[in-house]
Amino acid sequence: MLDNIEGEVILETSVAPFTSWKVGGECKAITFPENIEDILNVIKYCNSNKLPYVVIGKGSNILKSDQYFNGVIINISRTFNEISLKENKIVVGAGCMLPKLAFKLARNGIANFDFYAGIPGTVGGAIVMNAGSDGKETKDILISVTYIDENGKIVKDNTNDVEFGFRKSKFQEKNTIIISAEFKKESLEKEIALEKTKKIADRRKQKFPLNVATAGSTFKSPINGPFPGEIIEKFRIERVRNWRSEN
Structure with missing residues (x-):
């Protein structure tokens, strides 16, 4: 099974160790592709055996x-995580962690x-859900995305073709695999960039301690509000007032 894969293949194993919540049952296999050819071979194997991936x-x-x-689960976090600084853009692998990218560029x-310093995900995931925080979103800095489509063809789309919405993109409706992305490159004084990045990272550590299994924020927070926490707190206060008036 999957003998032509260069990367590691783990058969009949729990998914839990590979998620932030550390929960989940077993799967037929988890693969860690070394390159694009590995991914294509996994897709070919799954299609031939009528298996989902x-x-x-x-x-x-x-x-x-x-x-x-x-x-089969295809885990791209081990190898597709390179960061390449070009003259007028930044090329990043889909498996690169967002905090790592934020500090590297700062x-x-x-x-x-x-x-990105406060988002515990990868570049691929950030594109799929148009991840954002602090009033910024992935669509604001993305130039293009390269991915493998449903037919095993490598495609490159510009930002306008991704159909971004609030925490949404066309990739949520398609069985595609993002490989890499190109981002805008704008200069900023190093000290200022680092200060802004550290500030957001520290704020996240206070909200979501690193020693706790967490998936981050549970509710969506629109850029211009109203924010879920504020709505919940107002509702709680109102319920308490009503209870007191009735008793």
């Missing part, structure tokens, strides 16, 4: 049930990636 990065936005998944005096 799912791609993940660090599993920070996944809640896997305890039910057995008779399919140390190189590059602006507008500080909001």
Whole structure:
């Protein structure tokens, strides 16, 4: 099974260790492709054997049930994580962690990636859900995305073709695998970039301690509000007041 894969293949194993919530039942196999050819071979194997497949990065936005998944999980976080600084753009692998990217670029005096410091996901996941925080979203800094489509063809789309919405993109409706992305490159004084990035990272640590299994924020927070916490708190206060008036 999957003998032509260069990367590691783990058969009949639990998905839990590969997700941030550390829960989830077993699957038929988890693969860690070394290159694009590996991914194509996994897809070919799954299609030939009529097996479903799912791609993940660090599993920070996944809640896997305890039910057995008779399919293959493609984990791209080990190898597809390179960061390449070009003259007028930044090329990043889909498996690269967002905080790592934010600090790497801040140390190189590059602006507008500080909001990624507080998001515990990968570049691929950020594109799929148009991840954002602090009033910024992935669509604001993305130039293009390269992915493998449903037919095994490598495609490159510009930002306008991704159909971004609030925490949404066309990739949520398609069985595609993002490989890499190109981002805008804007300069900023190194000290300022690092200060902004550290500030957001520290704020996240206060909200979501690193020693706790968490998937981050549970509710969607529109850029211009109203924010879920505020709505819940107002509702709580109103219920308490009503209870007191009735008693």
